[in-house]
Amino acid sequence: MKKHTLLLFKNRRPGETVFIEEYRKQGGYTALFKALREMTPAEIRDTVKASGLRGRGGAGFPTGTKWSFFPSDQGGQKYLVCNGDEMEPGTYKDRVLIEADPHQLVEGMIIAAYAMQIPTGYIFIRYAYKNAFDCLQRALAEASEAGFLGKNILGSGFSFELHLHGSAGRYILGEETALLNGLEGKRANPRSKPPFPAVRGLFDKPTTVNNVETLANVPHIINGGADWFASLAYTEGGAGTKLFGLSGHLESTECHELPIGITLGDVVREYGKGVWQGRRFKACLPGGASTPYLTAEHMTVPLDFAPLEQVGSRLGTGGVTVFDDHTCMVEATLNLNRFFARESCGWCTPCRDGLPYVSWLLEKIEKGQGTMEDIDNLRHQVHNINGRSFCALAMGAMGPVESLLRLFEEEIVDHIRKGRCPLKS
Amino acid sequence: MTKPLLNLEKTEQLRSHAAQTEHPRELIVDVLRAIQEENGWVPDEGIELAASILGLSPLQVEEVATFYDKIFRHPVGKKVIHVCDSICCWSRGGEWIVQILREKLGIDLGETTSDGEFTLLPTCCLGACGEAPAMMIGFTLYGNLDAEKIEAILAKERSGGRP
């Protein structure tokens, strides 16, 4: 196994949380000093842009570019929001990060806020993450006590207040505009874009929303520099490391920090310790429940944004869920689609009505009652839902369905011909 | 007199917080969660109380309360069991775990045991995918479940402790 550099997990020890004393001993908050004392906000934005950091929340939007659209020089109220909803099945890396070393996120948010001259921030944490919430609550108190939050931080004249918001369920709150409605205490349906949050976000003020892991990378970029960060990736076009949360039919299902661009095969063999029970690899979701499947022929594909798009999938959140050769892909897709149908916020018809119909079709096929026409129907639904829904939830739901049709058509047909699931005796 | 929905101290704390906040409405989820923590669930009077604390109409609170699956607008047992039915747990026997829970508790999903101890609900991914199959009782996460573990967890949770 090649040795690689750890940033986010460098202080991580199983079952423990690193708080301020230990964090500072390991160099924590030196990036904050550097940023506030030696760098202008514009220099920080430029450094993050040059580092090649892309959003870790699923969409992979370049962080520096997002920050460059922000009206940093505009006075008055503006907001920085950290998205810690993390409810996409297969994704648990933000929880592991926060529970291991929460001050990275706090430090990253202070630097990001300074870079965009934002006076107020929120960290949004899902209901189920009580422990992560408690870790952050303590970290925020410690950071305030140390003078890293509040008024005139380190004598720089910059002030930043950071609040913690505990949510109460529902996947849709991870969608950034739904999250903003949720924070405001409104029903959390998404908003139409434009206006984008950078123009009109939380309480109608300019707002930047970033993922937990994205923000936690910022102190490391400030300390190590843009070129160093970019050089950590194994791929030419990639940058940095990524948290990969492994799950499904692997011998070992843990969360690892690995260089961007590591191949799927290396992740499965070296970190997942191979497919469980000596079985064969059949497929995987490379980056959470909304990313199209990969199969055994994709073992050499680098896990990076562009290479995964080239093979019809996405890096998403980096949650790798593996399926062994005993898995029925129709049934797996049915499970995934039921999740999306249940979590639909009900705002638009393609999603509210389309997803249950897709579930119904998949269930019919899985039960052995499908017809060849149902395959056409499924295809039609994918086509009909993609690009027609109000937010990206329904499009995400079509990821697995589209790839099922593309990669496992034979398996679907087999269900129909045999009149039963061929993988069940 | 019946037990108040929210003790006086907490009510006052939330009221003064709301008075100092520029947008009191942002506290809806906090207030609902506080009422639920004390009461187990949020009855109609809880919606009205939250509305009065935040200076909103009950309808404004209700449309938020009914959006979230972890705010209960129906009575639940002393402890709510959220069993994960998403893909990673499914891949490692999640359906079987639900079956075991149903049998051991003698109830179906969505029901409460006759002694009022447990309510069993399905939930989407708990962010414990590396420890699948998983469930959450109250706020406690339990992973790598099997029949034996479930037996021990239920016994301990029933007597108030943790395994």
Ligand SMILES: Cc1cc2nc3c(=O)[nH]c(=O)nc-3n(C[C@H](O)[C@H](O)[C@H](O)COP(=O)(O)O)c2cc1C
């Ligand atoms: C249905 C849906 C759920 C999402 N859930 C999350 C989430 O849990 N966490 C997250 O960071 N981003 C989530 N996103 C993406 C956010 O909308 C947004 O792009 C992201 O928070 C931006 O942060 P980043 O640029 O740092 O990745 C979700 C998007 C959609 C459409």
Ligand code: SF4
């Ligand atoms: S796509 Fe689904 S989740 Fe998004 S707005 Fe439409 S109904 Fe709501």
Ligand code: FES
């Ligand atoms: S799928 Fe069950 S915890 Fe993630």
